[in-house]
Amino acid sequence: MKIRQITPSIGAQVTEVHLGEASRSPELFALIKSALLKHKVLFFRNQEITRGDHVAFARCFGDLEDHPVVNSDPEYPGLGLIYRSESRHSYENVYHSDGLWRPKPPMGAVLRCIECPEVGGDTIWVNMVQAYEELPEDIRKKIQNLRAKSSIEPSFGAVMPQEQRQKLDRENPPAEHPVVRTHPETGEKVLFVGSFTTHFVNHNTPENIRHGIDKTPGASLLLNYLLSRASIPEYQVRWSWQPGDIAVWDNRSTQHYAVNDYWPAPRKMERAAILGDVPY
Known part of the structure; x- marks a missing residue:
């Protein structure tokens, strides 16, 4: 496994690792979690994994949570289907921490790109x-x-x-x-x-x-x-998606912004959010 820092503030790309394998290897998962705590968001290209692998890897961090509005895969509770194609409207193009309205906001999330526009649809994370x-x-x-x-x-x-x-x-x-x-x-x-x-x-x-x-x-x-x-650029990293990409972020120490500049092209993402604790 190799780790390449992307900006001085936040973000790293991880290569030569398969997250399905990481979900079954405590040693490999421990390396990924350590890198996450350091870099706050990790990016993985070309991850050919199943929904089962996706959920299994996310569960290594903790139990998953459902969302009261975002639809979930019925076979994999906690795997939200964030599909944008029929409307220009989006909830994600603001700087936010997921679930801040919960008594226990999510610890983090694992987001997989299923389909994305050729141009646009980037996501920004903030330290x-x-x-x-x-x-x-x-x-x-x-x-x-x-x-x-x-x-x-x-x-x-x-x-x-x-x-x-x-x-x-x-x-x-x-x-x-x-x-x-x-x-x-x-x-x-x-x-x-x-x-x-x-x-x-x-x-x-x-x-x-x-x-x-x-x-x-x-x-x-x-x-x-x-x-x-x-919104300060020096605190940010911006990721241009490709199908098969996965981002893992620490929701406790970051915010993110999904840039809504791609309509009417479709953008289909699947996210597993991990239960957090009471902030203090």
Whole structure:
């Protein structure tokens, strides 16, 4: 197995390994996981694997989770089918951490390209550890104890009829997380807000508020500034897909953005998301 770093900040391409074999070899899987913790997203070309191999490899990281909106393969629960061909609309072309609206957001995911356009349809990943580390010192102090809520309703629910949207919100209520989380395996500090984040829950204290403008738009301006950190190119890696490619990423320390520039060409991806833990 060979590993080639792609950018100074994030991402590496792994060659001379088959992920079906890795799912059956604890030693080989341990090497891949170590590389993942270091590089945060790994890319594998020309992986001729079955859906069974895909799920088996993802399960080496932990149990898989279903999604309340994305369809799953009935034979492989937890394997989401993200097929885009009939509409220009997309949920993925924002900077986000998957499942931030869950009490336990996913630990990571394994995404396989089934079909992609000849041009376009890239995906960007962002190093949110570096995004936190390079914040101005006064901002790091200001946000160190802040917590925020994230919701599925304004994104996936937005295109639903009112009753269906409200039902989605009741069954998946907003989750509260620290704005700065600690990675449970590396100990790194991570800026942990994304497009699902709606508002801070403990910003309006006497220390932060002098006048009403400090609440609104003060808090929302701070949140928007934090959200904008994911768009800094120096923190990013961009991957151009080919059929048979697989990306594995650590959802705890990254965000990603699926570029929606390929319609009406089809783009078909299959993703196994791995259960995570409660952020702290």
